[in-house]
Amino acid sequence: MPSGPNLRPTRCVIDHAAIAANLAELRASAGSAVLCAVVKANAYGHGAVEVARTALAQPRVGWLAVALVEEGIELRVAGIVDAPILVLSEPPPEAMSAVVEWGLTPSLYTVPGIEAFGAAGAKADVSVAGHLGVDTGMRRVGAEPEDVVGLLAMADAAGVEVEAAWTHAPVGDEPDNPYTTDQLERFSSIEALAGIPSHVANSAVTIRELAPSAMLVRVGIAMYGIDPDRAMAGAADLRPALRLESAVSFVKSVDVGESVGYGHRWTADRPSRIATVPIGYADGVRRDLGLRGGGVLIGGVWRPIVGVVTMDQLMVDVSAGDVSVGDVVTLIGADGAAAIGANDVAATLDTIGYEVTCAVSSRVPRVHVITE
Numbered sequence: 001m002p003s004g005p006n007l008r009p010t011r012c013v014i015d016h017a018a019i020a021a022n023l024a025e026l027r028a029s030a031g032s033a034v035l036c037a038v039v040k041a042n043a044y045g046h047g048a049v050e051v052a053r054t055a056l057a058q059p060r061v062g063w064l065a066v067a068l069v070e071e072g073i074e075l076r077v078a079g080i081v082d083a084p085i086l087v088l089s090e091p092p093p094e095a096m097s098a099v100v101e102w103g104l105t106p107s108l109y110t111v112p113g114i115e116a117f118g119a120a121g122a123k124a125d126v127s128v129a130g131h132l133g134v135d136t137g138m139r140r141v142g143a144e145p146e147d148v149v150g151l152l153a154m155a156d157a158a159g160v161e162v163e164a165a166w167t168h169a170p171v172g173d174e175p176d177n178p179y180t181t182d183q184l185e186r187f188s189s190i191e192a193l194a195g196i197p198s199h200v201a202n203s204a205v206t207i208r209e210l211a212p213s214a215m216l217v218r219v220g221i222a223m224y225g226i227d228p229d230r231a232m233a234g235a236a237d238l239r240p241a242l243r244l245e246s247a248v249s250f251v252k253s254v255d256v257g258e259s260v261g262y263g264h265r266w267t268a269d270r271p272s273r274i275a276t277v278p279i280g281y282a283d284g285v286r287r288d289l290g291l292r293g294g295g296v297l298i299g300g301v302w303r304p305i306v307g308v309v310t311m312d313q314l315m316v317d318v319s320a321g322d323v324s325v326g327d328v329v330t331l332i333g334a335d336g337a338a339a340i341g342a343n344d345v346a347a348t349l350d351t352i353g354y355e356v357t358c359a360v361s362s363r364v365p366r367v368h369v370i371t372e
Contacts, residue, residue, distance in 0.1 A: 006365045009247035010279045013333075014046050016054045016370045018239035022223050023058045025236050029209050030217045036063035036086065036199070038220035040071055045284075045357035046224055046242055047366040049078040054370065055223065056083055065218055069095045072104040086131060089141055096120040100128060107133040107166070109143040111154055118158025129161035131199075134190065136167045137183045148192045164197045164215060165190075173204035173229035184210060204228040207236045226342050226353040233343070240341060242357055243333030244364070248298070248325050250276040251318065260315055261307025265291060272319045275303075277329045280312040284359035285331065286349055290314065294348045296329050300336030332356070 026035060037055035039048045048066075052075055055061045065086040066072045072085045087106045091099055093116030099106050100120040108114050108130040121128030132151065135142030143151055148165075155162050167187045171177045184200055187193075197215035203222035205211055225240035227233045254260065254274050259267040277296070281287045286294075290305030296316055297303070306317045316329070328335070332342055342353035349356070 008278045009245075009249075009328075010283060011245060011365050011367050012045070012360055013243040013245065013367045013369060014050065015239070015241045015243070016050070016368060018225050018241040019046075019051060019054050019223060020058055021239050022225050022241070023055060023061060023219070025238060026203070026206055026217070026219050026222055027058075027060055029206050029236065030060075030201075031209070031211075031214075033199070033201070033211075033214045033217045034062040035060055036065050036216045036218045037061055037223060038065040038088075038218055039075070040065065040067035040088065040220075041358050042362075044221060044224055044354060045360045047368060049075060049080070050366070050368045050370070051223075052078075052080055052083075056080070063216060065220075069098055069102075069104065073098065073102050076102045076104075090133065097123070100124050100126060105163075106130045107141075108155065108160070108162070109133040109135075109141060109151070111151070114151065114154050114158050114160055118155070118160045122159060127161065128159070129163040130155075132162050132165040132193075132196075134165055134167045134187065134193075136187045137179065138168045138170045140168075142167065145186070145190050148190055152192060162196060164199060165193045166199045166216075169200065169202055169205050172202055172208070172210070173232055175208065175231060175235075180205065180210060202228070204232060207232065221354055224357065226357070229352075230343050230347065240333070242342070242360075244279075244331040244360060245333060246277050246279045246329045246331070248275045248316075248318075248323060248327045248329060249278045249313075251323060251325060252276075259307075262310060263308060265308050266306040270319070272317055273323070274306065275316045275318045275323055275327075275329075277314050277316060278312065279329075279331065279364075280310050280314055282311045282361060283364050284361045285309050285314060286359070289345070289349065292348050292350075294345065295340075296331050297333075297335035297338050297340060298323055298327050298329050300338050302338060302340075 043051035090113040096116040097120045133142040199214045199216035201211040201217040206217040225238045254272045295304040342356040346353045
């Protein structure tokens with residue numbers, strides 16, 4: 001985050017009432033499970049510490065999840081000292097002493113990881129517990145199902161309590177794909193895990209109510225009001241929590257045949273008015289957004305980005321209508337009856353909404369709107 005005042009109009013506004021409402025919606029689909037709020041990657045660009053505090057204040061939100069030990073430490077340093085924090089990938093052996101020191105719960109799935117965690121607990125003279133990650137089809141990380149028996153024995157010998165087991169659903173956001181149901185059946189059939197609490201549900205699996213008996217559901221993207229996939233639009237009543245906005249800083253006229261921006265990738269075919277907006281790819285707006293047909297809202301009207309997005313600024317064709325310096329520019333969010341969602345931007349860029357919000361860089365101030 002910038003250390004000084006924000007002297008340009010570019011900012012990210014985070015609506016914490018929307019986060020609370022989304023968690024209530026997800027609770028309704030979670031059966032009796034406790035919610036684990038996933039706040040990795042700076043809460044998907046929304047601000048990890050602030051979102052974590054709001055999440056933990058909601059009913060039945062009992063856990064947080066991060067990707068990195070460093071992210072867990074950030075939460076502890078900020079004063080979130082009591083909530084359990086799950087690290088979703090096994091930390092390297094040399095990080096296990098920090099895991100123990102800061103009271104984090106690691107995912108475990110290798111012999112070196114389990115041994116290092118147990119040794120770190122013994123050195124600190126504290127009991128330690130982790131969650132066993134099992135790979136049932138993601139093929140990214142996690143123990144092979146046939147290795148579970150050996151790893152549980154290894155954990156017991158190392159003085160590590162396995163308080164839960166978990167797996168991840170790689171196509172949970174594809175409602176027509178039967179793979180997830182089959183995968184969850186395979187996970188539940190691992191005999192060695194009988195009696196061990198488990199969690200399998202990400203946002204999509206939670207919304208689809210495929211794992212109501214789990215101890216936890218790990219809710220990430222849906223907590224922020226973004227559908228896990230465009231195919232799931234409307235499956236849950238979600239409210240977008242992030243608004244990315246700036247303001248017009250300059251307006252000029254461009255004659256027919258004049259070109260705009262680096263590489264002159266856009267040329268006026270009529271007399272045009274071009275507005276400059278002080279936000280660019282260093283802030284997380286993809287350089288090719290305009291070239292792919294992306295735009296912004298000004299005065300409730302969609303207007304196309306022209307030319308390539310530059311590091312600190314972008315240009316918009318505002319020939320239609322009256323646009324002036326100081327007018328608010330919405331890149332993600334609503335303006336009157338019109339709206340641009342993170343998934344809308346993602347569709348233009350052939351990516352996913354997760355990447356769009358995570359890309360908003362740290363030099364864009366987060367303004368947190370928190371209502372009691």
